[in-house]
Amino acid sequence: MADVPMLEMKGITKRFPGVLANDKVDFDLFAGEVHTLLGENGAGKSTLMKILYGLYQADEGEILLNGTPTLITSPTAAIEHNIGMIHQHFMLVETLTVAENVALGLPSSRGALTDLDAVSEKIVQLGSQYGLEIDPEATVWQLAVGQKQRVEIIKALYREAQLLILDEPTAVLTPQEVDQLFDTLHQMTADGRGLIFISHKLHEVLALSDRITVLRQGRVTGYTTTEGATRSSLASMMVGREVKLAPDKPDVETGSAALEISGLSVIGDRGNVVIDGIDLTVNEGEILGIAGVSGNGQRELAETIAGLRQAESGSITIAGTDVTNQRPVDVRAAGLAYVPEGRMKDGIIGLFTVAENLLLIDHNSKEFLDAGLLNFEAIRTHSQDLVDEFAVKTPSLDTPVRSLSGGNIQKLILARELSGTPTVLVASQPTRGVDIGAAEYIHKRLVQQRSEDTAILMISEDLDEVFGLSDRVAVMYEGEIMGIVDPKKATREQVGLMMAGVSQEQALA
Numbered sequence: 001m002a003d004v005p006m007l008e009m010k011g012i013t014k015r016f017p018g019v020l021a022n023d024k025v026d027f028d029l030f031a032g033e034v035h036t037l038l039g040e041n042g043a044g045k046s047t048l049m050k051i052l053y054g055l056y057q058a059d060e061g062e063i064l065l066n067g068t069p070t071l072i073t074s075p076t077a078a079i080e081h082n083i084g085m086i087h088q089h090f091m092l093v094e095t096l097t098v099a100e101n102v103a104l105g106l107p108s109s110r111g112a113l114t115d116l117d118a119v120s121e122k123i124v125q126l127g128s129q130y131g132l133e134i135d136p137e138a139t140v141w142q143l144a145v146g147q148k149q150r151v152e153i154i155k156a157l158y159r160e161a162q163l164l165i166l167d168e169p170t171a172v173l174t175p176q177e178v179d180q181l182f183d184t185l186h187q188m189t190a191d192g193r194g195l196i197f198i199s200h201k202l203h204e205v206l207a208l209s210d211r212i213t214v215l216r217q218g219r220v221t222g223y224t225t226t227e228g229a230t231r232s233s234l235a236s237m238m239v240g241r242e243v244k245l246a247p248d249k250p251d252v253e254t255g256s257a258a259l260e261i262s263g264l265s266v267i268g269d270r271g272n273v274v275i276d277g278i279d280l281t282v283n284e285g286e287i288l289g290i291a292g293v294s295g296n297g298q299r300e301l302a303e304t305i306a307g308l309r310q311a312e313s314g315s316i317t318i319a320g321t322d323v324t325n326q327r328p329v330d331v332r333a334a335g336l337a338y339v340p341e342g343r344m345k346d347g348i349i350g351l352f353t354v355a356e357n358l359l360l361i362d363h364n365s366k367e368f369l370d371a372g373l374l375n376f377e378a379i380r381t382h383s384q385d386l387v388d389e390f391a392v393k394t395p396s397l398d399t400p401v402r403s404l405s406g407g408n409i410q411k412l413i414l415a416r417e418l419s420g421t422p423t424v425l426v427a428s429q430p431t432r433g434v435d436i437g438a439a440e441y442i443h444k445r446l447v448q449q450r451s452e453d454t455a456i457l458m459i460s461e462d463l464d465e466v467f468g469l470s471d472r473v474a475v476m477y478e479g480e481i482m483g484i485v486d487p488k489k490a491t492r493e494q495v496g497l498m499m500a501g502v503s504q505e506q507a508l509a
Helices: 045-052 075-080 098-103 116-130 145-158 175-190 202-208 231-239 298-305 328-333 343-347 354-358 376-389 406-418 436-451 463-469 492-499 504-508
Strands: 007-016 019-029 034-038 060-065 068-070 083-086 163-167 194-198 211-216 219-225 257-267 273-283 287-291 313-318 336-339 424-428 455-460 472-477 480-485
Touching: 007 045, 019 034, 019 045, 019 060, 019 194, 019 219, 034 045, 034 202, 034 231, 045 163, 045 194, 075 083, 083 145, 098 116, 098 145, 116 145, 116 175, 145 175, 175 194, 175 202, 175 492, 202 231, 211 231, 219 231, 231 436, 257 298, 257 455, 273 298, 273 313, 273 455, 273 480, 287 436, 287 463, 287 492, 298 336, 298 424, 298 455, 328 336, 336 406, 343 406, 354 376, 354 406, 376 406, 406 436, 424 436, 436 455, 436 463, 455 463, 463 492, 472 492, 480 492, 480 504, 492 504
Parallel strands: 034 194, 034 211, 083 163, 163 194, 287 455, 287 472, 336 424, 424 455
Antiparallel strands: 007 019, 007 060, 060 068, 211 219, 257 273, 257 313, 472 480
16 A cells, blocks of 8 residues: 555535535545445535535645645546546436447547447456456447446546545445455455445445545544444444444234235336236235345336336235225225335425325324314324324424435335324335434334234345345345245345346255
8 A cells, every 4th residue: 555645635624505514524545445435314425525526616625636736626627637436326328338438528539530449449358357348339228237337337447547436336236246346346456546435335335445434414433444343333433322233123923914916017117017927925014025126126016006006917905905006095095004215206295394294195084174174283283293203303393394304204204104003014215315323213113013013015125124124035036026035044145146037946056
């Protein structure tokens, strides 16, 4: 490791109206290492990296590259200084080929003519060198998620990035793809590159990092190395208190089938089959986890159960009532509670207040009506009870929900959905994008609901969450159930193989 850091960020301060996003943050990176930036949502990680990549300008502080003070005013300037960034959401043009995406925005060696042959040759060379093999002529929309990420990394390598920022790079990968990515990243550091890794998956942070810097509320609250750290100690540094990463889950005797899905097939938005004849049963007092890489039919499954999408064939019953292709209001009346994947789009009305959002599914209830008019006193009492019970942090019941944090919005949705003592709960990505403290609370509530005999179908792309909460795990791949396994007996690697399309028999062999 070199004596002089390849990057030093000294006293970085960034203010937004009403928010101090970064408060005198110091961060450095040496060639040949992985330095992880860890923190809850809103801790200031993304702001700090956007300053480094030229998307924001710091109000105070300076950036030094190889000991030289440097002003980075734009992403173009960052690229000129050999800084690359792999975004969580891929920045690719789906209709172009791999080679065209890599060449996009770069000058051609042939002037006004393209030099895609030379670009393709370089892509093949980089792919071979770093284990990122990809067909330069393939159109991006035809690629799997893991292959698209390879294109993003190759784009950065093609531009000769020596310092690479990786923002949640494993969010959409199977465990096997994560292992392959880590092999590539280790090879990059062996070649002298420096990597800044941003992730909330603590086992991955410990597996990949050399050093770890923790941010909380815009300030650096701790530094550590992987040798002296554990998942629990990292979580405590992030939150400022001890965090229970896996909830206590007492044994519960399951009851009868509450949710039954038989031969269900669904056509997607593009006219293709997204759910292909699946069968599932969830019993009272059970959490059935659905594991799978995003885009394999999980969202469509949840929407079809909730009555938001039509089934092509098959049936869905809740507590013996056929709810196939029924209106959402009728599905709810049969006993369904639904926590949707897109909380801002489907879970709340952002301009409505906390109280109004808590009443969305109960506004016709006699409990909240007085001579046909809304009983605002009863509504406020009910809303305050839910806010208190579910620890929703809000300035008041009259606060527009869009101004709350993601974790508090998710707790509000959970409070509303569980207030009616449902028979079945469908929870899709229940802790996506929420901080560790909110995730801890949501996990606790799901386990509590299980103990109250609710049948819970939990859809999650986080294998830690799936293994920690589920009584059984069903794995989805391209709209099919590859198998159902016992999380106490199956391994992450076996489930990962099934997530990639390997049959249960082959994966468990």
